[in-house]
Amino acid sequence: MNFAHWIGFVILSFSFYIVWKVRQLLILLSTAVIIANFLNHGVQALQKLGVKRFYSVLLLIAFLLVILLKFFLYIFYPSSEQFPELFLLISQGIDRLTSPIHNFIVQLDPDLTKTFPNLNKIIEQLHPLFQKIAGQGLSVFYTTLGIPLTFLLLLILSLMLLVNPTAYRQGCIRLFPYFYRSRINLALIQCDIFLKGELIALLFRMIMIFFLAFIGLSILKIPLSFTQAVLIMILNLFPNIGPILSFIPPMAIASLETPLKSLAVLIIFLSFYLIIRQTENRVITPLIIKNRISLPPGFILLSQVLFAMFFGALGFLLAAPLTIIISVLVKEIIVKDILDNWNSNYFFKHNKY
Template sequence: MKFSQWLGFIVLVISLYILWQIRQLLLLLFTAVIIANSLNHAVQRFQKWGISRSYAVLLAMSLLIATLTAFIWIIIPPFAEQLPELLKLVPQGIDQLIITLKEFISRLDPELIQSLPTTDQFLQQLQPLVQQIAGQGLNVFYMTLGIPLTILLLLALSLMLLANPQAYRQGFMRLFPSFYRNKIDLVLTECDEALQGWLLGILFNMTIIAILSFIGLSIFGIRLSLAQAMLAGLLTFIPNIGPALSVIPPMAIALLEAPWKSLAVLILYIGIQQIEGNILTPLVMAHRVSLLPAMTLLSQVFFATIFGFLGLFLALPLAVVSQVWLKEVLIKDILDQWETEPKILNNETEYLPLNSIEDETETKELE
């Protein structure tokens, strides 16, 4: 390699190391981009109505703050009122669930019950993993800024990006060679559309699941229906893992009342997930970005390992953006252009790159 190539390689390695060290701040910036992207569509709609950009930004931010204030004012008080009792009843229900499972297993195979870990052993094995994920994701918040200042920084970044998004977009595009900037512009447009589709889809999912959960739990007479329904809606933001966690509290509380109610709650939540995923969401979001279930789960594990809890929380939008970049850059511009042609050598077919065949043809012509 030439000196310039070695220098470029060293600069690339140093840049990757710096990006790795500030990955939590980059994740914070990505969150601000998501917020600014969602608000920018509202701003553009206001501009179509003849409102100037500055007033449209102010109106969009005001609507966001008003929505959050109404949510906190109307929904949070009853949820906060039921939450302490929920935290008290759920451990009791989980203990009862463990006792029921042990009794069932002992009837099948008495020796199998001895090999199962106890609750304390299971929590001891799970604690290091939880601490690692939570510590990686929350370190930048607790050690440097704290939650209030982090939220303030997030809102400030979102407002700055929203005020003049084209300037930041052009600055990002200039990081790439001039011949490739049109392609990057196309990729960014697709990411914008993908994030918009994801955001509309996830908000719809959270609302529908919260409403259906509240109706179903109220019909079965499960205590603390509102708090558990809101918890189910919020955990929908984390696919796969969130819905699995949301069914534990109502099942545990239902088990304290009657065993059949616990089974009914499980069937209810499975039915809600099937209705939401297979009927309602495709009707509302026919053109949303779709990810394979296995890829969604792997992305959660991958981003949680790198970014911690925040990576798990933002795994789906990160996966959506990563899918667009991989499809447009890696697959279309590299792998799809990597063509080969067969060449017969010694009665055997061998596949050689096109440029190798063209070089051999030019050599023969020169001879």
């Protein structure tokens, strides 16, 4: 390496160090960008109807405030009063489900029960991890401006990006060399398309599982059916982990009545998710989304773990959209522009053994 290479290496290392130090502010900025991107699709839909952008933004914000207010007043608030009772029933149901396993272990060897974890032990072991992840992810909220002011900053950033996204987009593109700006613009367009598809798919899954869960649990006469449906809908906000966790509350509560009812809940929910997945793949994606990136579930799960480790709870929540953005940028920039155009003859010529 010559002197110029060493200078470039030092600058690159220093840049990574700066990025690492301000990573919490970067995740806050990423949150604002993702929120603005999602809202921008609604603004563009209003603009197609002939409404000017400024008024489109105001109408969209007013509409969202009404929807959120109705959600909290008619869905979340009525069910939140039953959450303590719901969690108590879930705890009792989990104990009922694990009791046969516990009895079987006692028959094999009573000493094994000391190492067999129960629900309380698992919660005690996971509590420090959850506390660390939550604290790391929300540290930007209480170490910079405080929680209220930081949420206000997030709201202002999102609105500023939403009012005039073109200016910020062009500013980001101009950070790259002139000859490469068209490729960056194409990559940003791809990110926007795929994020829109992911948003539509997410909203479809959450709404469908809410209604299907409420109908199914009501037919089986499971207690707190509406509250469970709300909790299941919220859990499905998180890919992979959310749908798996959504099985636990209804199965645990159903086991308090009969084991067969718990098995029926499992079969019904597996059928629900199969129906939702098939409808999404065969109807929603071809007719509405059309352009959607397909990421393996294991890749999404790994990204959730990594983002939770580095950015905490906020990183875990944004793992799916951030993974989509990173995968698009890697595909367009690293794979297509670098790896696919790698001169193999030049490489072998200068690397003889």
